[in-house]
Amino acid sequence: MIIKLIDQIEDNQKRTVIDKINSIGYKVSEVKTQVSSYLIAIGKKEFDIRKIGFLPGIADIHRVSDEYKLVSRKWKVNPTRIDLGDNVFIGGGSLAIMAGPCSIETESQIERTIDHLKQNGVRIMRGGVFKPRSSPYAFRGLGIDGLKMWHQQARAAGIKIISEVMQVSQIAEMYDFVDVFQVGARNTQNFNLLDELGKVDKPVMIKRGISGTIEELLSSAEYIFSGGNEKLILCERGIRTYEKASRNTMDVNAIPILKEKSHLPVVADPSHGIGIREYVEPVALAAVMAGADGIIYETHQKPEEAYSDSQQTLDFIESTQLINKLKRCFELRESF
Numbered sequence: 001m002i003i004k005l006i007d008q009i010e011d012n013q014k015r016t017v018i019d020k021i022n023s024i025g026y027k028v029s030e031v032k033t034q035v036s037s038y039l040i041a042i043g044k045k046e047f048d049i050r051k052i053g054f055l056p057g058i059a060d061i062h063r064v065s066d067e068y069k070l071v072s073r074k075w076k077v078n079p080t081r082i083d084l085g086d087n088v089f090i091g092g093g094s095l096a097i098m099a100g101p102c103s104i105e106t107e108s109q110i111e112r113t114i115d116h117l118k119q120n121g122v123r124i125m126r127g128g129v130f131k132p133r134s135s136p137y138a139f140r141g142l143g144i145d146g147l148k149m150w151h152q153q154a155r156a157a158g159i160k161i162i163s164e165v166m167q168v169s170q171i172a173e174m175y176d177f178v179d180v181f182q183v184g185a186r187n188t189q190n191f192n193l194l195d196e197l198g199k200v201d202k203p204v205m206i207k208r209g210i211s212g213t214i215e216e217l218l219s220s221a222e223y224i225f226s227g228g229n230e231k232l233i234l235c236e237r238g239i240r241t242y243e244k245a246s247r248n249t250m251d252v253n254a255i256p257i258l259k260e261k262s263h264l265p266v267v268a269d270p271s272h273g274i275g276i277r278e279y280v281e282p283v284a285l286a287a288v289m290a291g292a293d294g295i296i297y298e299t300h301q302k303p304e305e306a307y308s309d310s311q312q313t314l315d316f317i318e319s320t321q322l323i324n325k326l327k328r329c330f331e332l333r334e335s336f
């Protein structure tokens, strides 16, 4: 159960509400986000919510039986829209396109990518500077200096930045230079990291774990929300299955399911989802038709020379084609 409190609630009013809920046999957790205050009541017994609904200090009360609560659509019917400023939004009826290399590599690579994005009206650039790599000998990113170099160019061009944060100490370092923090698939259940991101007043896109369920993704998002940060985006990026023909199995099913279960925007990552350049486009288009609020994918001026994920990276011609088709698919979907 979610009890949304009024902003001006007095301490004694809150105490009365908590005592009343406890007396029914429910446990109460207090959640204060950057936007609102809530009480999350957990219990099994059925009871009439009107029994507490009249108490002073309560703005709203909703029955939510799911494991996750605040990210559930059961209490917030309207979809959440994330505002990145300068008229750039994720969710709430538009299609957000985020593109860029797997890894930030060089100044000229950044320049050429930004030119490509600008030519196609794409406002958000992706790129990793802290890279989670399966092998310790692989390229692990330019680190914070790379992010600063990227930020300088992106700001000048009016391009927003999404980049992966791998550990708690990087949050403060990165803060001034990113518009969206990305939590990677290997960190979906790094609860210390999620707790800390709850304290940040910048959007976070959380990816589904490599072998994570939809419910686990939502529960991880709940960590960040209940930690205080309501600016959240969910990302389906494919899961590990027994199938060997592709790097991962893009779970297109997850998109309508997440949209139904949660009010948060849902982004799809077809690059990691299938992991094979030739098939990124059809999977991306399928994700749009399935209801995605955004697509994030990898592109590079010379994919064969990319420091990481070259095999799934589009060149700029393929990327331009994809952007045009994404827009057409989105229009078609919206016309249904």
Ligand code: PEP
Pocket (backbone or CB within 6 Å): 102, 128, 132, 183, 184, 185, 186, 207, 237, 272
């Ligand atoms: C990435 O976006 O480059 C990345 C490492 O993604 P994931 O965490 O989904 O593997």
Ligand code: MN
Pocket (backbone or CB within 6 Å): 102, 103, 272, 298, 308, 309
């Ligand atoms: Mn990658």
